Amino acid sequence: xxxxxxxxxxxxxxxxxxxxxxxxxxxxxxxxxxxxxxxxxxxxxxxxxxxxxxxxxxxxxxxxxxxxxxxxxxxxxxxxxxxxxxxxxxxxxxxxxxxxxxxxxxxxxxxxxxxxxxxxxxxxxxxxxxxxxxxxxxxxxxxxxxxxxxxxxxxxxxxxxxxxxxxxxxx
Amino acid sequence: xxxxxxxxxxxxxxxxxxxxxxxxxxxxxxxxxxxxxxxxxxxxxxxxxxxxxxxxxxxxxxxxxxxxxxxxxxxxxxxxxxxxxxxxxxxxxxxxxxxxxxxxxxxxxxxxxxxxxxxxxxxxxxxxxxxxxxxxxxxxxxxxxxxxxxxxxxxxxxxxxxxxxxxxxxxxxxxxxxxxxxxxxxxxxxxxxxxxxxxxxxxxxxxxxxxxxxxxxxxxxxxxxxxxxxxxxxxxxxxxxxxxxxxxxxxxxxxxxxxxxxxxxxxxxxxxxxxxxxxxxxxxxxxxxxxxxxxxxxxxxxxxxxxxxxxxxxxxxxxxxxxxxxxxxxxxxxxxxxxxxxxxxxxxxxxxxxxxxxxxxxxxxxxxxxxxxxxxxxxxxxxxxxxxxxxxxxxxxxxxxxxxxxxxxxxxxxxxxxxxxxxxxxxxxxxxxxxxxxxxxxxxxxxxxxxxxxxxxxxxxxxxxxxxxxxxxxxxxxxxxxxxxxxxxxxxxxxxxxxxxxxx
Numbered sequence: 001x002x003x004x005x006x007x008x009x010x011x012x013x014x015x016x017x018x019x020x021x022x023x024x025x026x027x028x029x030x031x032x033x034x035x036x037x038x039x040x041x042x043x044x045x046x047x048x049x050x051x052x053x054x055x056x057x058x059x060x061x062x063x064x065x066x067x068x069x070x071x072x073x074x075x076x077x078x079x080x081x082x083x084x085x086x087x088x089x090x091x092x093x094x095x096x097x098x099x100x101x102x103x104x105x106x107x108x109x110x111x112x113x114x115x116x117x118x119x120x121x122x123x124x125x126x127x128x129x130x131x132x133x134x135x136x137x138x139x140x141x142x143x144x145x146x147x148x149x150x151x152x153x154x155x156x157x158x159x160x161x162x163x164x165x166x167x168x169x170x171x
Numbered sequence: 172x173x174x175x176x177x178x179x180x181x182x183x184x185x186x187x188x189x190x191x192x193x194x195x196x197x198x199x200x201x202x203x204x205x206x207x208x209x210x211x212x213x214x215x216x217x218x219x220x221x222x223x224x225x226x227x228x229x230x231x232x233x234x235x236x237x238x239x240x241x242x243x244x245x246x247x248x249x250x251x252x253x254x255x256x257x258x259x260x261x262x263x264x265x266x267x268x269x270x271x272x273x274x275x276x277x278x279x280x281x282x283x284x285x286x287x288x289x290x291x292x293x294x295x296x297x298x299x300x301x302x303x304x305x306x307x308x309x310x311x312x313x314x315x316x317x318x319x320x321x322x323x324x325x326x327x328x329x330x331x332x333x334x335x336x337x338x339x340x341x342x343x344x345x346x347x348x349x350x351x352x353x354x355x356x357x358x359x360x361x362x363x364x365x366x367x368x369x370x371x372x373x374x375x376x377x378x379x380x381x382x383x384x385x386x387x388x389x390x391x392x393x394x395x396x397x398x399x400x401x402x403x404x405x406x407x408x409x410x411x412x413x414x415x416x417x418x419x420x421x422x423x424x425x426x427x428x429x430x431x432x433x434x435x436x437x438x439x440x441x442x443x444x445x446x447x448x449x450x451x452x453x454x455x456x457x458x459x460x461x462x463x464x465x466x467x468x469x470x471x472x473x474x475x476x477x478x479x480x481x482x483x484x485x486x487x488x489x490x491x492x493x494x495x496x497x498x499x500x501x502x503x504x505x506x507x508x509x510x511x512x513x514x515x516x517x518x519x520x521x522x523x524x525x526x527x528x529x530x531x532x533x534x535x536x537x538x539x540x541x542x543x544x545x546x547x548x549x550x551x552x553x554x555x556x557x558x559x560x561x562x563x564x565x566x567x568x569x570x571x572x573x574x575x576x577x578x579x580x581x582x583x584x585x586x587x588x589x590x591x592x593x594x595x596x597x598x599x600x601x602x603x604x605x606x607x608x609x610x611x612x613x614x615x616x617x618x619x620x621x622x623x624x625x626x627x628x629x630x631x632x633x634x635x636x637x638x639x640x641x642x643x644x645x646x647x648x649x650x651x652x653x654x655x656x657x658x659x660x661x662x663x664x665x666x667x668x669x670x671x672x673x674x675x
Contacts, residue, residue: 013196018391022399025263029405030421034431036318037416047342049335105334116328116336154415158342171343 042151046098046117048161052084052134084136086113091129123153130159130168143167183278191656199616201385207272209384214265221258231356233347236312241407256400262304263425284463285512287456292373294452299369303362304426309355315420317411322430329438344413378487465540466511469504473523474536476502480517485623486510504537514622515539515593522639524595554584555606562608567594569614571621573655573663592625596632596641609649609670613663616654626654
């Protein structure tokens, strides 16, 4: 019949294997250390969630068009749901670092456009230029910001958009 | 057909060598490599027990979570701190045994046929394990939790499910609200409940599933983790501060390896890797394989509805239904073809399988078409009659362990069964009455049976502790039992020599 080994050597081997198991768990539960960012780097996060303008202007419905509609749906103006994609460009020290056209979310393309980019940079002073276009107009960008920032090692700079605060924010 | 030198076969040989080394230390019945699933359950219970205490003292607010957990480790190291460390290390150990269990079952080719259900229900469970394990780091809300939460959000944002990026919840300190923290708590409590449900589902088609390891193994594994918790307590790594990127962090590589992986590659590459891995796991059971052997066949005329096959089947492949003969209360065993492992253990459990039944042909209640008990009885009778030696020995073995046919000789006849559990114990007495001087019963070591319970049932039946049992009047000195690892022919020859020495 097979019986568990009860020799002292077997007990020692069991103890050694349990110890090895515990040491392996303890070791790889915290080692080697993980360096997410180099010691002399900072991080720029370009992140916004912003709704672009409607792809076209609202227009009044003609009497003929209104007549075709059920009485309870005869709104005088017809507005499209779809919004334009939001275009954002970021230059760091005059060098293009990111350019992204964020499409509107939602099946009807009527939701907010979102962007998230992580850009590790060397700590120190940088010239940040951000431009954002959220309309269908042929003219240039609707918002822009140009600023010099000093970044400490490991510091996070967030570039966001907040219409209530005047547009592009750096914090 | 897979070639003998394939990578899987070579890896299996290495794993089996490791198992044999562990057998030497723990014994086959207590070998942790043979109880990986049960160890997983043990670590789950340790996680649940320690987690209940941690949840009771956790301040579930963004501002208070760090302080409440950090105080546990500093001010209450003997209880709260210990349980916190045990919680973490149990989670790590759970990952280790889960992946080892997955690897072992793959190497043994246990993913198709009657095992397909268990494989398919087990394949997605690692996702639940990592989801609740990673979520646990956020609750601490230290710098490691910050890194993990943000890295997870970046990973999830790659998927086209969220209109607003999850990463925006971690742009600055004010973004992390108590409401978001409630979501963290919900993830860390809800996913383990789903995992528990998944584990229950995973073992549904296994009779007498082992949900707790042998006591000695449970004590040893728990003690090792408690000792580790005392020797190297888990500490917080500074409060989260979203205005800076955390510096070098003590990373839990068992649970959080996905974050460095995603940073080193990309979110898309990480998802692609996991997607391919999951597809492979789910596709394995559907790959072409040799035709399965014939399943057990019930003979209604000889089945008396005793339920012993129903009790002993390791895969719950037998159900009891009303017997078609219409007699009140009479039942009939019915075999589910999808679940039957064709192991023959039911044949060994059937009281009608006794070779002492009269009749030219031995008909039993449940039989294996490829190796009927009648053929076994005939081979036994003819083999004994053909031996010229004065002292004849019958060696009964199993197809999955040491091959017994090579032991046949001038004084030995051999019977190789599909599994040692297929042996009706009365065959031993029948062999002795038919002229054998001794009987050697062999098979896989306890815990190593190809069909889980064959060795255990045979042991119990021969010891008179399980029906059908070997009668007490059979002289035990004429019976030798040898459970040996596959390939260990010496164990069998040694047992055979011992039997010859007593009766030769």
